[in-house]
């Protein structure tokens with residue numbers, strides 16, 4: 036770089052400690068968990084920003100973006116960097132805008148809506164909400180580290196989704212403010228349906244600086260693990276609990292053997308050869324649920340109080356995409372897919388995949404509610420990776436038999452499976468980032484208005 040942009044931004048902020056230039060620190064803040072995917076590992080290893088800036092307010096972000104727009108500097112927003120698709124990895128250098136210092140919970144409104152800055156960690160928000168009788172509607176298994184802004188920018192759902200749907204359903208994100216990347220950056224409020232223009236856009240169309248997030252009334256939960264002789268029996272029981280509205284639950288997960296053998300610290304809950312279910316159930320219903328599991332042939336291998344995120348063991352630490360991490364720790368050949376089975380045909384679809392791929396695919400189900408209120412057997416199956424061609428064969432096969440796949444092995448918004456068919460994220464990008472400087476290369480259907488961005492967008 037001929038111009039010392041880092042120095043100029045230090046002057047702009049009046050605080051050199053918030054501009055990070057040390058190579059190792061910059062490299063670390065340019066990475067996320069993309070290495071979950073052997074395909075992305077090849078594409079993204081070694082990609083890094085030129086330097087990192089840590090703003091403290093939306094006003095400051097506006098000043099930074101004004102400078103970057105004038106200088107044609109790419110900007111990649113970062114929350115906690117726990118995404119697993121290289122969402123926060125800058126492809127074209129420039130600035131990483133790290134929002135960890137913008138972590139204020141402004142207030143929790145009496146109607147159960149939290150008003151927050153984007154850098155707040157989800158775990159901190161959950162704990163604060165519980166103190167006043169509320170809890171998160173849904174959260175990723177990375178709750179302890181992940182930021183709210185990053186969840187909106189790149190996440191989808193998780194624990195709680197079986198009852199409350201995913202993040203983008205049921206008006207959970209009531210409103211947000213976003214700073215635009217224009218000659219004169221604006222702070223624009225989106226509410227109602229307009230939040231979808233920004234959600235899951237991977238920070239390609241603005242920086243979310245303020246969020247109004249709807250919460251759920253807090254419930255006293257209990258966690259239990261139940262072992263079944265076969266995966267079929269485990270699937271039947273977990274589906275029954277997931278779909279029946281009389282059960283108040285926050286998590287319904289089913290693993291086929293040997294997945295639970297990867298869970299080192301809680302291996303004792305996983306009898307050899309058995310399928311395992313984890314359920315987070317309202318305390319008041321726990322005894323009844325456990326009796327019902329026994330009637331269905333299950334054996335309760337663990338039952339314990341849930342007292343917030345410090346509870347040990349915390350069963351949710353083994354669910355959603357944490358399951359993949361435990362598998363990779365055991366054998367690094369494991370990777371994963373993200374699937375939605377058809378509730379009417381799930382058993383047949385599971386059988387077809389088993390017949391074609393044997394134990395190359397291991398079934399890990401996460402039941403969730405979709406936006407229409409229907410319970411879907413979602414899944415994050417483990418895949419024993421051999422080649423990219425074989426992985427793609429599995430993805431193609433899933434799609435041929437009607438299993439939805441949100442492909443976690445691609446590094447663009449459109450390919451990842453949560454891009455909206457009505458193109459609202461792209462339309463917002465044209466409006467808010469006409470030069471294509473926000474996380475360039477990640478929204479591949481976008482073409483910059485002028486060719487003078489200095490950024491080679493593929």
Ligand SMILES: Cc1cc2nc3c(=O)[nH]c(=O)nc-3n(C[C@H](O)[C@H](O)[C@H](O)COP(=O)(O)OP(=O)(O)OC[C@H]3O[C@@H](n4cnc5c(N)ncnc54)[C@H](O)[C@@H]3O)c2cc1C
Nearest residue numbers: 114115116117118175182184185188189190191238243355
């Ligand atoms: C072990 C493991 C388990 C996981 N489990 C789940 C799960 O259960 N459910 C789930 O949905 N995800 C899951 N994830 C993915 C990830 O942890 C979550 O999506 C998390 O919410 C991301 O938050 P973050 O702060 O780390 O975001 P980052 O990784 O920092 O950012 C994610 C994306 O959002 C953009 N972004 C960040 N902040 C902003 C902002 N303020 N404005 C605009 N764009 C922004 C970034 O540019 C990036 O594109 C998992 C990941 C791992 C490694």
